[in-house]
Amino acid sequence: MTADISLINHLIEISPELWKATYQTLVMVGATMFFSTIIGVPLGVLLVVTEKGSIMENPKVCSILGSLVNIFRSVPFIILLIALFPLTRLIVGTTVGTAAATVPLVVGAAPFVARIVESSLKEVDKGVVEAAISMGARPWQIITKVLLPEALPGIILGLTITTVTVISYSAMAGVVGGGGLGDLAYRYGFQRFDEITTYAVVVILVIMVQLVQSFGSWLSKAVNKK
C-alpha cells in the first residue's frame, strides 16, 4: 500500500513537468509536421512531374532534387542535429530550445515527406492523368485537380507515418536542449534513476502514437472513395 501511495505522490509531484514536456513535444512535432509538409509536398510533386515522360519532364531538376533528398535522408538524425547548429542559429537565433530543435527535425522530416508524397503520386492511375491531358489541362491543373486529390489517402497515411517518426526523433532533439518528453525521460530517468518518470513518459508517448495513427488511418479512409 505504501508503495502505491508513494507512486501516486511521485506522479503528482512530477505532473507539472510531464504536462510541460508533453506540451513541448506536441509543439515540436506539430511545428515540424507543418513545415515539413509545406516543404515536402511540393518537393515530392516536383520529383514526380519532372521525371522522364511526366507532365513537366526535366531530368536535370529531377536528378538534382533526388540526390538532395537522398543526402539528407542518408545522414543519421543525431548527426544532422549537431551539424545543423549553424543553420539553426541563422533561422532561430539560438541552438537551444523547442524552436531550435524544430529546425533539424524539419530538415530530417521534409525529405521523408517528399519521398512518401512521391510514391503516393506514382500510384495515381496514369490513365487518369492522360485523360486530363487529353482534355487540355495545364500541368498546374493536373497537379492540383488530379494528382494531389487522387493521391490524398496515400499522402495522409504517409504523413501519419512521418508524424510517428518525428515523435521519436523529437526525443533526440530534446536532448540537445529542446525540452519535451524525451528530454524529461533522459534527465529524470537516466540521470536521476527515476524509473517512474521514464515509464510515465513511455506511456504518454504510446498513447500519443496510438492517437496519431488512429486519426491518420481514419482520415485516410474517410477521404478514400476508391
Place this chain on the structure above:
Amino acid sequence: MITIKNLSKVYENGSKPVKALDNINMHIQKGEIFGIIGYSGAGKSSLVRCLNMLEKPTAGTITIDGKEITALNDKELRTARRKIAMVFQHFNLLSSRTVFGNVAFPLEIAGVPKKEIKQKVEKLLALVGLADKYDAYPAQLSGGQKQRVGIARALANDPKVLLCDEATSALDPETTKSILKLLKDINRQLDLTILIITHEMKVITEICDTVAVLESGKVIEMGNVVDVFTKPQHSTTRAFVQTVINTEIPEPVKQRIGQEGGGRVIRVSFIGDHTGKTVISSIVKKFDVDANILYGNIDHLQDTPFGGLIIELTGKQESILKAEEYLAQQGLQIEVIANDC
C-alpha cells in the same frame, strides 16, 4: 472533319525502332461514325492517340476541323484538345470525385463559371441517363455506368470530334450494346463526328458508317461498312467478318456436298432488297429444275439485309445453267461450290 496525311509513328524504344504507323492516309467526314478495326498491335491505339497528340507523330499531318493540330504549340494544342474529346477503355474517371465532379472537371479546366457548370453537367447526365447518380463515386458504379460518365465528361466542352479508344472492350455484350446505342444517339442528336477504335467487328457492324482495317500499321482496307463487309478483299478483313457472320459452310452440309449424285451446289449471295424476292421458287417454275436449300443465313448490317443460300440444283444441265444465268440477272452473286451432275 479529320484529314490524316502520310502519318507515320516510330517508337525508338531500345535498340530496334518499332514502326507502329506506316504512312496512313484517311479522311473522316463530318457527322459520320468512322470505325478503325485491327488486332492488338496493329497500331490502332497509336493512331487514335496521335489524333489528340497524346502521341507525337513521327511524320505526316493531321487536320481536324480545319486546324492542323500537328503544327500547334503547347498552348494552342491545349485549347484545340477541348474540342477533341476522348473516351477510354478503362474509363479513367477521377476516383476522388463524384459523378458530378467528374463531368464538371473538363469545364473547370476550360474556366467555365460555376453556375454554368452546374447547368451543363445536369443536362449531360440526363443525356447519358445518369441523372440519379449525381452524387455517386465511380467506385459505386457498374462498368456501363462508368462509361456513361466518361461519355458525359467527353461531351462537356461541346467537342467537334469524339475519339473512342476501345470504349466498349471492358464491357459485357449487353452493356456494349447500350453504350453503342448511346453513341449512335449522340451522333445523330449532336451531329458529332465519332471515331471508334475496336477489335470487335460487332462494334463496327452495329454503328459505323465507314470502316478502315488496320494491320501492321497500314490501312489494308477502307470504305463503306456494307461494301467492306459483303465483299472483303483482304484475308484479315475476311477473318473479322467471320467473327460476326458465318460464311463458312457448316460441316454436315459440306459432307453432303461431297456425296455422290449430289448435283450442282451453288452459293447465292445477296445484299439489300434482293432478299425479299421469291427468286428460288421462280427458277423452279421457270426452268424445270429442283432446288434444295441446304443452308441459308440472313444478317442485317444496320438497315441493310444481306446473306447467302447454299442450294443444290438438280435437273437438266442446260436448265441449271439457264437458272443460274437468271439468278445473276436478278443481281445476285453466284458461286459454284460443287458440280456433280
